[in-house]
Amino acid sequence: MIVARRNKIFSVHGGAEEHILTLPVGFLANIFLWSRLISRVFRLGVYRATSFGDSYFFCINRKLYSFNKKTNHLKEEFGFAKGHGPLSFCDGKGLHQFDDTLYFGEYFSDDKLDRIRILKRSLLGEWVTCFTFEEGTINHIHSLIPDKVNNCIWILTGDFGTAAAIYRAADNFRQVELIIQGRQKYRACVAFPYEGGLIYATDTQFEKNSIRRLYKGPAGWLSEKLYEVNGPVVYGCELRDYYMFSTTVEPGDSKSSFLATLLDREKGPGIILNQVEIVALKKSNHALLEVLVDIKDLWPSRLCQFGSAIFVGNSIENNNVHAYFTATQIYEGRSKLIDLDSRQTTD
Template structure:
């Protein structure tokens, strides 16, 4: 029998706590949208409702973090620099977007790099290549804003690796064999799992839809495809209550897939259908996967969102 351990309550308003009793309201207002990353073996950083908290897992305490920047984010990652993330959010005018980290020494959030106005829409993820002392920055969404950047000097300088194609639009990547394995995140174009090395892009497998959440679990790249709308770059609000399928999404199924980094085998672990509620208002159909470090040896879990049978359910993934 799987067990859960109570740590602490997250500060919340009475109204939001009330809404949490109703699945439909939880989805409509994103009340289950939380991100967390490891600080050390006893502490983690939590992002919830545009605020950052540190959680002491041993003493069951939660504290608001200094410098909580009231910004949106898509992924919060662990790294040698501490928990790290980039600014997300709807940004058709390509205003400047920044990268932040949590500094344990001063218990505060620091801005460590800023993309200039006109360069990108937003930042999807920051991925560390610990073997080559490099960080990759995955950006989106359209035109030249979709790309992969990198830094070899802890964000003193950032260089563009590739950009300008939906083939370079990604939310998660695994450094591998001096290259990069990643899944694309395009609602408008067909999606694939790719291997990029020395300027050469090789398709590993075509996937069912865009990939927003994935993780590395031992020798496995585990990802979830997404059921989402066909977007409008400058007026996406019109999609709020529409039930239209993106041109890059094959069908209404969400697939949890596994690519074995060691053997090169690709397979679908689980397939489930998106429910009938509109995507922008009530959440894209997908599985949320955890942030794992290289030392993790425990069970793998995924959290279902807007999927028949699995909506707001935590499931154990058998790899």
């Protein structure tokens, strides 16, 4: 497993750590990274990462770096004018009529519904635009979901009104079709393709959240609720026999002043209990398993990050996965190994 601690990257194998590289940050950021709480406030450290081909990719300090595992070459590839980087990356390898490369959608706070792009990495390591949502369409892109069953990439967008939507792209984004839009039950970050549609979970702090099935009926696309969950689902992963979902704890509407909004400790109205929950949906019979619960810590969510659990990649060969916790009382800043075969969790 590859892990980030502050701005340092390590390889962990059999309990032993090997330092791989140190990502560049400014002088003050290098000092602040030693404080977990300050790092949370300023969103320091590695924001998002992935592996593709011979390289690792890291988002840190509003920049995207690649590190070639064979040559040990670190390269700054992209600077984010807004936000800290994408919420997730999409691997297009093996998708019919798509390039075998990485894709991401722009993700940042956007109340004005600016033009939002989907970008892909060229063979030269340059990031080029492959599709643009015109101004007034969406706030940002939550996820791009590769679908080898249906030969497409699903586009999950947010956040409000018609911007909460699910699109489907084909032929290298030359064809982008609106599937469903306009309600919070279509607002999602996590989805898993199946024959004919998607299994997905909603991501809204204002209404009750659920795991749902998107499919095409005789009269068009339909979204069916399978299970209600505790809160918005921002992170998920696929295991051999399960789809994994984690719920977040985040605030609701803004308060009367900027300071009151920043220090707000109330949970959003769509969150049932003030806790992060991990659940697993079994593929064979769609039974839902409760896996792990951790209560949100006392720090305000807007200032010190939402309560969350992030999964470390997918693991379709087994039913084990690591989950990393932020802003919770028990596991804050720690990784837990979840073994669904034995229903155990370990550090």
